[in-house]
Amino acid sequence: MNNSQKMNRRRLVLAAACSLACGVHAQQAQVTWTNKPLRLVVGGPAGGTADMLARLLAEGLYQKLGKVVIVESKPGAAGALAINDLISSGKDGSTFLVGQGGFVSETPLAYKVHYQPFKDIKPLAQLSRTALVLVANKDFPVNNLQQLADYGKAQKDGVMFASYATGMRAHTSGVLLGQLMGITMKHVGYKGSPPALTDLMGGHVPLAMDGVLTSLPLIKAGKIKPLAVNYPTRISELPDVPTFKELGYPRLSEAGWMGVWSRPDAPLEAQQVIRDVSLKFFAQPEIQKKVREIGMEPAGSATSEELVAGLREESKRQAELLKSIDYQPQ
Incomplete structure (x- = not known):
């Protein structure tokens, strides 16, 4: 076990102890299908979006089921490492995965993976909805999409934009x-958001x-400026930023x-118990508030x-876009 995994284990044990000390009494255990601790594999780095949600979910599962829940981050390969961990973990129902829908609608189109996206893993429940935001260097002479269109048409060589991963939705x-x-x-293309945002600011x-x-902390600090979000409606943490849809680009409104x-x-x-507990826990107003505070929206x-039906449609659209630029999986 590496240091990150040990820290995750300790964090969950301490969280459970704190819950009890604070008067949050877990109900009698309802897990009858396995005697093992429950395990949440995170398709992303420690401290990232999926990790934050996994730790919230672990709290909810502990409160409801009285089971120790271990959270283990498995970053890398756009989620493929975490998915492979889930697939190889056995079918006893002790291990689950927390990660994005793009694991089946984007990753297999962008990278060569060793799993079958609509066969080897199954979505049980949404925990949050996420948005992309188009951001600009604070000195870039464009403050809205119309100005960007005018600026771009005057640039013979086009306009450069960064994303956190080649072949994925941000691209x-x-x-x-x-x-x-x-x-x-x-x-x-960059390997992650931090280097992309560093170069954007520079x-x-x-x-x-x-x-x-x-992007949210940098936007709030005035280090970069937002132009539009790809959410169907304006999001709570950026209420003054318009959506692509309201600016005339409805095809860019898929969260x-x-x-x-x-x-x-x-x-x-x-599957049913984990789904039910997840939905009920994340429907609580105080949990939805936490979801919004970290830059996401309730699901x-x-x-x-x-x-699955939605992901199949998204996968089809993503494949068409990648084909239009002659992209080949890496």
């Missing part, structure tokens, strides 16, 4: 925006398509989501079948 959303505007948006790239969570996943062959009781209660 293709920028490309699609350029296509809809009739300008050339030249992509610069003026090495004028624009970036990024997740709200990572992503984070959720909890299982192996399809896990016990049906395990709905779509069924697993509805989530």
Whole structure:
């Protein structure tokens, strides 16, 4: 076990102890399908979006089921490492995954993976909805999309924009925006948001398509400026930032989501209990407030079948966009 895993284990044990000390008494255990502690594998780094949600979910599972919940971050390969961990963990229903819907609608199109996206993993419930935001260097002479369109048409070589990962939605959303505007948006791919945002602030790239969570602190500090978000409605943490939809680009209004996943062959009781507890816990106003504070929006209660259907449509659209730029999986 590495140091990160040990820290995660300690954090969950301490969280459980604190819950009891603070008067939060777990109900009698309702986990009948396994004697093992429950385990949440996180498709992202410690401290990231998925990790924050996993720790909230771990609290809810502990309170409801009285089971120790271990959170382990498995960053890397756009979620593929975490998914492989889930697949290899066995079908006893003790291990679940917390990660984005893009694990099946984006990652397999962007990278060569060793799992079958609509066969090897199954979404149980949404935990939050997520948005991308188009942000600009604070000195870039563009303050809205109309100005960007005018500026781009005057640039013979196009306009550069950064994203946190080549082949993923942040990449293709920028490309699609350029296509809809009739300008050339030249992509610069980075390995994660921090280096992309560093170069954005340094003026090495004028624009970036990024997740709200990572851009939000810099926006609030006035270090970068937001132009639009790809959410269907304005988001609570950026109420003054318009959506692409209201600015005339409805095709850029598809929000992503984070959720909890299982192996399809896990016990049906395990799948149903984890789904029910997740939805009820994340429906609480105080938990929804925490979700908003970290730059996300509360999710709905779509069924697993509805989530899969939506992901298949998203995968189809993403594949078409990647084909339009002759992208090949890396």
